[in-house]
Amino acid sequence: MDKLIDSHIHLDRYSDEEIKRILLESPFLEAMISVSFDLDSAQRNLHLSKEYPSVKPAFGFHPEQPLPGDHQLAVLFNWMEGHKDRMIAIGEVGLPYYTRKEQPIEPYAELLEEFIRLAKKWEKPIVLHAIYEDAEIACELLEKHSIKKAHFHWYKGKVERLLSNGYFVSVTPDALYEQEIQELIQTYPLEQMMVETDGPWPFEGPFEGQLTMPAMMQHTVRRIAAIKNWPVDRVYEALFKNTKDFYQL
DSSP, X not given: OOOEEEEEEOGGGSOHHHHHHHHHTOTTEEEEEEOOSSHHHHHHHHHHHHHOTTEEEEEOOOSSSOOOOHHHHHHHHHHHHHTGGGOSEEEEEEOOSTTGGGSOSHHHHHHHHHHHHHHHHHTOOEEEEOOTTHHHXXXXXXXXXTOOOEEETTOOSOOHXXXXXXXXXXXXXXXXXXXXXXXXXXXXXXXXEEEXXXXXXXXXXXXXXXXXXXXXXXXXXXXXXXXXXXXXXXXXXXXXXXXXXHTTO
């Protein structure tokens, strides 16, 4: 069976029973990059990585929420430094697109730059939530600090700057029914692409009402192969190698 790596999942947001089901029903799954929402999320991801070797935790602060206070942020940074050897990447971090009207962007950009500095200092990849025009801000900060290993998850928007910097994007199961994602697949080189679930985020179309599972990525791979007119086995091989190399698994 062709192997895959889920390059972006919030495994800590599944129940213990659901996690056992994921592992039981996903024999093709080599690893999961489990990104964090905040400190509590990071701590659970760390625990899961100790319990299940296939779980590779990333630590960060998701931007679609109110900013942490100075003390809260200091505690998070100190905890991350104390556990950086267990951390596969910094993430999920970025800029708040969907809650933009509720809060100014500048403090989030300042926090993102702090995470970028840590990624450079600790020599870790960084996992980004930055879509549409926010990608320009993120790219400016990444370029400022000469960051090469950046992963823009579930990306939407212009691709030229990401391409020129060699940044990676990942594709979710909505590739089966979202024209915007299908156009991204057509445009972006397979050599800079991964697949993800972003689970437990729910999907529509053929996945309506289903618990988001890594098996959905198999449908994504077949859609990528069809759009790019590549053999399915070669697409599996490329996506697996891309993710394994990027995260040094």
